[in-house]
Amino acid sequence: MALTDLFGRKHDYLRISVTDRCNLRCLYCMGPEGVKQIPQDQILTYEEILEVVRAGAALGISGVRLTGGEPLVRRGLSHLVRRISRIPGIEEVTMTTNGILLPNSAGPLKEAGLRRVNISIDSLKPAVYRRITRGGKLNRALAGVKAALEKGLKPVKVNIVLMKGINHREVPAFLKLAQEQELHLRFIEYMPIGARRDRHQKYYLPLAYVQKVAARMGLPLTPAPPVAGAGPAENFSLPGGKGTIGLIHPISRHFCGSCNRLRLIAEGYLKCCLYWQEERSVRPALGDSVLMQKLLQEVVRQKPEKHLMSAPCSSASLSPQAMRGMSRIGG
Ligand code: SAM
Numbered sequence: 001m002a003l004t005d006l007f008g009r010k011h012d013y014l015r016i017s018v019t020d021r022c023n024l025r026c027l028y029c030m031g032p033e034g035v036k037q038i039p040q041d042q043i044l045t046y047e048e049i050l051e052v053v054r055a056g057a058a059l060g061i062s063g064v065r066l067t068g069g070e071p072l073v074r075r076g077l078s079h080l081v082r083r084i085s086r087i088p089g090i091e092e093v094t095m096t097t098n099g100i101l102l103p104n105s106a107g108p109l110k111e112a113g114l115r116r117v118n119i120s121i122d123s124l125k126p127a128v129y130r131r132i133t134r135g136g137k138l139n140r141a142l143a144g145v146k147a148a149l150e151k152g153l154k155p156v157k158v159n160i161v162l163m164k165g166i167n168h169r170e171v172p173a174f175l176k177l178a179q180e181q182e183l184h185l186r187f188i189e190y191m192p193i194g195a196r197r198d199r200h201q202k203y204y205l206p207l208a209y210v211q212k213v214a215a216r217m218g219l220p221l222t223p224a225p226p227v228a229g230a231g232p233a234e235n236f237s238l239p240g241g242k243g244t245i246g247l248i249h250p251i252s253r254h255f256c257g258s259c260n261r262l263r264l265i266a267e268g269y270l271k272c273c274l275y276w277q278e279e280r281s282v283r284p285a286l287g288d289s290v291l292m293q294k295l296l297q298e299v300v301r302q303k304p305e306k307h308l309m310s311a312p313c314s315s316a317s318l319s320p321q322a323m324r325g326m327s328r329i330g331g
């Protein structure tokens, strides 16, 4: 029995936020003080997460992405990766991380069955990276990329949230990086989500800007076949490039028509859409696999045709659930 919504979209991908904690404070994601942390006893245990994944796998979920907060700050993550990868029906486990803790964990994660990583690096200049992440060290994130490549967590994707006046002048440097290295760089539009939605108007820049800069540099972006697990990204190749480019425009171009994803957040709520108020707790279904499958099906049926994000941001009528920050939802 597949997880098909009212608009005929099949769901085979589950994003799991394993923690709301983070070792950085990115300015598009949270305030300088961080976020109010969920008490530890309200965060799903690994056993509980596994129950949800088993029920999902029985209904056709084949891909799982671990995210956060920063997933690598949660202890014993390799153990979770190993157990998820062994669930019948699960074909790949991947992760989105800021990369800071990857140098020590890439090997054990690969060995546990992790396939690939997406690493968020929004600037190639140490001072700008420090400003965006509020104190992060670029060389540590780059060491994370190196470790991921060395351990074969490929293709390594680098996520870049494009922000006017912060990193938009670095588009040429990022395009050069994709020419020179075997990396898939994904530019993402700034989304008006959570506590940082107030900054949206100031920083938002449509991704048509990246295409314009590439054309100006004599590096026209040519549509290319999807990269493994590309999700909503449009993919492009560069002349003579070892790497590729992805553009993710949730705002300027809706990507909802092909959405195949469900989200499970750390405190145990299932979300059918990144920006939608309906959420359902998995707790009442824990210990009962039939009920858990039923719950997953109900959540999929509640999915809207499109998310409600727009530019400029119009969030006044949304509930606090729809306004959870990215560090709670997991991107
Ligand atoms: N800590 C990990 C990381 O930074 O990759 C995983 C969690 S983070 C919430 C997941 C993704 O969401 C990151 O790629 C991050 O850049 C993106 N993100 C966070 N806030 C965003 C926003 N307001 N607009 C667009 N992307 C955002």
Ligand code: SF4
Pocket: 022, 023, 024, 025, 026, 029, 030, 068, 069, 070, 098, 120, 326, 327
């Ligand atoms: Fe942490 Fe990721 Fe949010 Fe940055 S984007 S503050 S690394 S959760």
